[in-house]
Amino acid sequence: MFDHILSILIFFPALAGLFGFVIQKDSVRAYGVAVAAIEFALSLWLWYAFDANVSGMQFMEFLPLVPAFGINYILGVDGVSLFIIILASFFTMIGIASLSDTKNEKNMIITLLFLQMTMVGVFAALDAIVFYIFWELSLVPMLYIIGAWGGPLRIYASVKFFLYTFAGSLVMLVGMLFMAYYFYQATGTWSFAILDWYRLILPETFQLWLFVAFFIGFAIKVPMFPFHTWLPYAHGQAPTIGSVILAAILLKMGTYAFIRFSLPMFPDASVFFMFPIAVIAIIMIIYTAMVAYAQEDIKQVVAYSSISHMGVIILGTFALNVEGITGSVFLMIAHGVVSGALFLLVGVIYDRRHTKMMSEFGGLAQVMPRYATVFGLMLMASVGLPLTINFVGEFLSLLGFYKQSHILTLLAGVAIIVGAIYMLAAYKRMFFGNVTNEKNKNLPDVNTREWLALIPLAIITVWLGVYPKPVLEPINNSVESIVQLMHEKSITAEAKERIPNLIKDAEAATSAQEAH
Amino acid sequence: MLIPIIGALLIITIDIIKGGLHKTLYVGLSLLFLLMDFGALLDASGVFAQNGTVMGVFDVMMIDGLAILSQFIIVGASMLFIPLALTHKRFHEFSYPEFFALFLFMIAGFQFMVATDNLILVFVGLETSSLALYTLIAMHNRDKSFEAAVKYFTMGALAAGFYSFGAMIFYALTGSVEINQIASVLTANKFEDMGFVLVAVVFMLASFGFKLSLVPFHTWAPDVYEGASAAMAGFMSIVPKIAAFIVVMRLFEFLVNSGVVWLEIVIYAFVVVTMTAANIWALIQTDVKRMLAYSSVSHAGFVMAAVLIGTTQANSALFLYWALFTFTNLGSFSMLWISRQKHLPAYQSSDHSYDKFAGMIQTAPMAAVIMAVFMLSLAGIPPFALFWGKVYMISSAVNADYKVLALIMALNSAIAGYYYLKLIVYMFMREPIVGSNGHVYVANATLSLKTIIGFAAIGTIFALIAVNPLLEFITSFVHASGF
Numbered sequence: 001m002f003d004h005i006l007s008i009l010i011f012f013p014a015l016a017g018l019f020g021f022v023i024q025k026d027s028v029r030a031y032g033v034a035v036a037a038i039e040f041a042l043s044l045w046l047w048y049a050f051d052a053n054v055s056g057m058q059f060m061e062f063l064p065l066v067p068a069f070g071i072n073y074i075l076g077v078d079g080v081s082l083f084i085i086i087l088a089s090f091f092t093m094i095g096i097a098s099l100s101d102t103k104n105e106k107n108m109i110i111t112l113l114f115l116q117m118t119m120v121g122v123f124a125a126l127d128a129i130v131f132y133i134f135w136e137l138s139l140v141p142m143l144y145i146i147g148a149w150g151g152p153l154r155i156y157a158s159v160k161f162f163l164y165t166f167a168g169s170l171v172m173l174v175g176m177l178f179m180a181y182y183f184y185q186a187t188g189t190w191s192f193a194i195l196d197w198y199r200l201i202l203p204e205t206f207q208l209w210l211f212v213a214f215f216i217g218f219a220i221k222v223p224m225f226p227f228h229t230w231l232p233y234a235h236g237q238a239p240t241i242g243s244v245i246l247a248a249i250l251l252k253m254g255t256y257a258f259i260r261f262s263l264p265m266f267p268d269a270s271v272f273f274m275f276p277i278a279v280i281a282i283i284m285i286i287y288t289a290m291v292a293y294a295q296e297d298i299k300q301v302v303a304y305s306s307i308s309h310m311g312v313i314i315l316g317t318f319a320l321n322v323e324g325i326t327g328s329v330f331l332m333i334a335h336g337v338v339s340g341a342l343f344l345l346v347g348v349i350y351d352r353r354h355t356k357m358m359s360e361f362g363g364l365a366q367v368m369p370r371y372a373t374v375f376g377l378m379l380m381a382s383v384g385l386p387l388t389i390n391f392v393g394e395f396l397s398l399l400g401f402y403k404q405s406h407i408l409t410l411l412a413g414v415a416i417i418v419g420a421i422y423m424l425a426a427y428k429r430m431f432f433g434n435v436t437n438e439k440n441k442n443l444p445d446v447n448t449r450e451w452l453a454l455i456p457l458a459i460i461t462v463w464l465g466v467y468p469k470p471v472l473e474p475i476n477n478s479v480e481s482i483v484q485l486m487h488e489k490s491i492t493a494e495a496k497e498r499i500p501n502l503i504k505d506a507e508a509a510t511s512a513q514e515a516h
Numbered sequence: 517m518l519i520p521i522i523g524a525l526l527i528i529t530i531d532i533i534k535g536g537l538h539k540t541l542y543v544g545l546s547l548l549f550l551l552m553d554f555g556a557l558l559d560a561s562g563v564f565a566q567n568g569t570v571m572g573v574f575d576v577m578m579i580d581g582l583a584i585l586s587q588f589i590i591v592g593a594s595m596l597f598i599p600l601a602l603t604h605k606r607f608h609e610f611s612y613p614e615f616f617a618l619f620l621f622m623i624a625g626f627q628f629m630v631a632t633d634n635l636i637l638v639f640v641g642l643e644t645s646s647l648a649l650y651t652l653i654a655m656h657n658r659d660k661s662f663e664a665a666v667k668y669f670t671m672g673a674l675a676a677g678f679y680s681f682g683a684m685i686f687y688a689l690t691g692s693v694e695i696n697q698i699a700s701v702l703t704a705n706k707f708e709d710m711g712f713v714l715v716a717v718v719f720m721l722a723s724f725g726f727k728l729s730l731v732p733f734h735t736w737a738p739d740v741y742e743g744a745s746a747a748m749a750g751f752m753s754i755v756p757k758i759a760a761f762i763v764v765m766r767l768f769e770f771l772v773n774s775g776v777v778w779l780e781i782v783i784y785a786f787v788v789v790t791m792t793a794a795n796i797w798a799l800i801q802t803d804v805k806r807m808l809a810y811s812s813v814s815h816a817g818f819v820m821a822a823v824l825i826g827t828t829q830a831n832s833a834l835f836l837y838w839a840l841f842t843f844t845n846l847g848s849f850s851m852l853w854i855s856r857q858k859h860l861p862a863y864q865s866s867d868h869s870y871d872k873f874a875g876m877i878q879t880a881p882m883a884a885v886i887m888a889v890f891m892l893s894l895a896g897i898p899p900f901a902l903f904w905g906k907v908y909m910i911s912s913a914v915n916a917d918y919k920v921l922a923l924i925m926a927l928n929s930a931i932a933g934y935y936y937l938k939l940i941v942y943m944f945m946r947e948p949i950v951g952s953n954g955h956v957y958v959a960n961a962t963l964s965l966k967t968i969i970g971f972a973a974i975g976t977i978f979a980l981i982a983v984n985p986l987l988e989f990i991t992s993f994v995h996a997s998g999f
């Protein structure tokens with residue numbers, strides 16, 4: 001069973017989704033929760049069976065698809081992808097469980113199950129074309145979720161989301177085809193397997209072009225400044241569940257792909273573009289934080305703060321050392337938990353008042369104390385309070401980049417303070433003071449269904465903030481092997497210097513110990 | 517290749533002996549003869565795989581890999597097309613047995629056109645099929661159909677004229693009408709009469725530009741597609757074009773690769789302009805059928821890139837693309853066909869306006885999902901059929917070092933995404949128009965139509981499994997015939 005657990009993880013929700021068509025309308029939610037819970041249990045089992053000491057790929061599967069053209073169905077997980085897969089199944093589960101009453105509930109749940117297939121597929125794929133298939137396929141359910149259940153501008157938002165990402169990923173596809181062609185020239189066989197591509201050492205000029213091609217695809221997905229304009233629309237119009245999945249999982253595809261593709265395949269280009277990208281990331285952090293401060297709509301505040309934190313993830317990734325990358329992977333999970341939870345919380349208040357304008361609220365802490373507590377906790381986590389999950393990731397990311405550049409890291413650190421300002425200001429406007437609006441006087445507090453979703457998130461936020469080791473260690477092991485690979489593959493002197501050589505460092509450390 | 521002709525004659529004979537028989541008989545007969553034709557093709561492909569290219573009938577006919585592959589597509593698409601005549605509503609054209617006789621003649625014409633190296637036989641095949649096709653369009657018996665038929669006829673006549681002029685100049689230059697002879701003579705004298713070659717090439721380009729609806733010779737396409745019945749339009753977007761592509765491949769690839777720089781640039785421009793301009797026109801259409809017409813023009817431009825690139829991989833990509841395109845495009849046109857109305861309700865400006873499909877997911881969910889799959893496939897979303905064609909085609913451009921072309925092809929797919937998405941948006945995200953019920957989308961459906969759509973949908977969704985065997989088969993055939 002372990003041999004095919006990844007395939008089961010990918011296709012079980014889709015198969016269940018197909019069966020979902022025959023389920024009676026009113027019972028479909030229970031069915032959806034059951035399927036998602038089984039999926040989550042399977043993903044936990046994956047974690048249990050995962051050997052944290054192995055840095056390479058585990059649970060590999062191989063099936064030829066188009067061998068004439070080197071396309072194979074290859075799956076595998078390492079520490080980097082493992083936790084994002086668990087996160088994806090977790091969020092689908094609590095997303096379905098906490099789904100507020102929607103029209104066409106059955107269509108929504110089936111769509112979510114299909115979306116889950118594509119999400120797990122992206123993170124488990126080790127063949128570029130299979131990766132691309134799931135990557136593109138994930139657009140379709142999301143398009144439907146935003147377009148069919150969204151706000152007044154939903155069609156514009158969903159089409160913008162689709163076209164933006166689609167255009168970017170087609171450029172990436174051309175990049176993939178070039179990469180396969182270079183591989184063919186070098187070895188004489190066609191292959192789209194990522195692990196094969198890792199072994200290919202490309203001249204720096206090729207690396208630069210290919211890096212740009214892949215970068216366009218990934219940067220739109222993340223979304224990096226200046227490609228971020230689709231995201232506020234998508235978040236603004238999407239239903240709660242759409243925003244939650246989008247922020248928690250779909251955006252991570254971009255940052256994950258940087259670590260899976262760009263860094264190990266093009267180490268020299270990564271070093272070459274390190275500072276430009278870091279500058280973009282810092283612009284992204286500061287600029288979107290300022291935009292968030294100016295928002296009237298609480299969901300937009302959360303959306304922009306989510307973009308802002310994605311900037312920190314990018315910064316950590318392009319620190320190109322173990323601390324930075326480990327931190328960014330951890331922050332991906334943290335950001336998933338926290339921003340997912342914040343969107344859920346916004347959904348809670350939206351269900352009650354059908355407005356997201358902060359000016360409509362005020363003094364909610366008196367009416368809804370429990371809600372205010374959870375919101376406060378998540379908000380503190382979002383601004384990176386120590387002992388919460390975000391702090392670990394942000395700290396490691398910034399620590400990693402501090403080794404590359406002090407000034408830029410300082411700027412990014414300042415930006416995080418700005419983040420604290422707008423978040424606290426938003427919190428103050430919504431929760432403190434007197435209840436000014438009559439409509440808010442009798443709002444019911446968080447109900448059982450919402451508790452069901454929020455409590456696990458709150459527990460994770462604190463637990464991984466206090467004791468991140470069980471997650472951090474497997475990530476660290478895998479990242480070390482990636483960084484070592486990058487160091488060995490790089491050809492320019494600058495890249496050799498920027499990307500640390502772990503083996504040599506380790507040897508130096510042991511020899512230093514022996515000398516004592 | 518004679519099998520469809522015999523079939524056509526048989527149908528006419530039956531009609532003479534006893535008229536007024538039901539269309540199901542003729543559909544059945546046509547299908548039988550096409551099946552036999554397909555069997556004969558399988559046989560021929562077995563012979564080809566063993567002995568290589570076969571020449572016959574005074575060396576006029578030539579059965580090589582290209583001929584066999586394209587005939588597979590021609591006959592296969594025809595077999596998918598002919599059951600579409602069994603509609604729920606009665607349509608004028610299918611009550612005539614001549615329709616089916618003409619149809620079989622047309623298939624024979626296309627088969628002759630692809631299975632020869634001889635410019636004269638190409639011409640004979642081209643004209644046989646085109647004349648039959650004009651009549652078939654006109655038989656739909658609507659005002660717009662007559663307009664379409666006349667328009668197509670006029671353009672086709674012009675193209676035929678251009679073609680004969682071009683062929684004449686080639687003959688004058690080289691003393692032969694065999695394409696390989698022309699090629700060897702021209703190469704032997706190192707293209708010394710460059711001026712005349714260019715004139716001939718210009719004529720040929722114009723002629724096939726019309727047939728393949730390359731911009732700027734495409735103007736007939738949307739009108740003719742709109743006028744013809746949806747099923748016929750789907751057929752026209754596939755079969756005549758693959759036949760023309762084969763001739764273009766035979767004729768132009770040696771010219772492109774022989775260092776005629778001018779020609780390479782011109783075809784490059786054709787490819788880029790056809791893809792891009794047709795995509796942009798498709799964006800602003802309000803009728804789904806016209807949108808699909810422009811999209812077919814754009815796809816033709818995309819595939820024309822294979823002729824420009826000219827490697828074995830590119831030529832294989834052409835066949836792969838077209839085989840997968842057959843399923844998807846015929847499927848989507850059939851979906852329009854089953855929703856054909858005889859009378860338009862007030863809110864509809866044309867037969868297949870976008871409004872008609874608004875909220876289809878609520879009234880006819882299954883049909884909406886199938887239509888959406890076809891649209892996603894046309895847009896090139898994996899893992900549906902056309903994605904594989906696109907990947908292989910773009911990859912062939914990459915491998916032949918056409919970097920910019922590859923990027924243009926990719927970006928065009930992104931532009932095209934918008935108008936396919938528009939239909940999906942209408943179907944899934946808009947509210948249905950008051951007073952419409954789901955019946956309108958399947959008003960014309962019968963079991964046989966549904967079967968065809970089922971075939972097309974299965975071919976589109978599960979293309980993934982078929983790609984590898986298809987690719988190996990195509991590549992071996994294309995390679996063996998030296999392209």
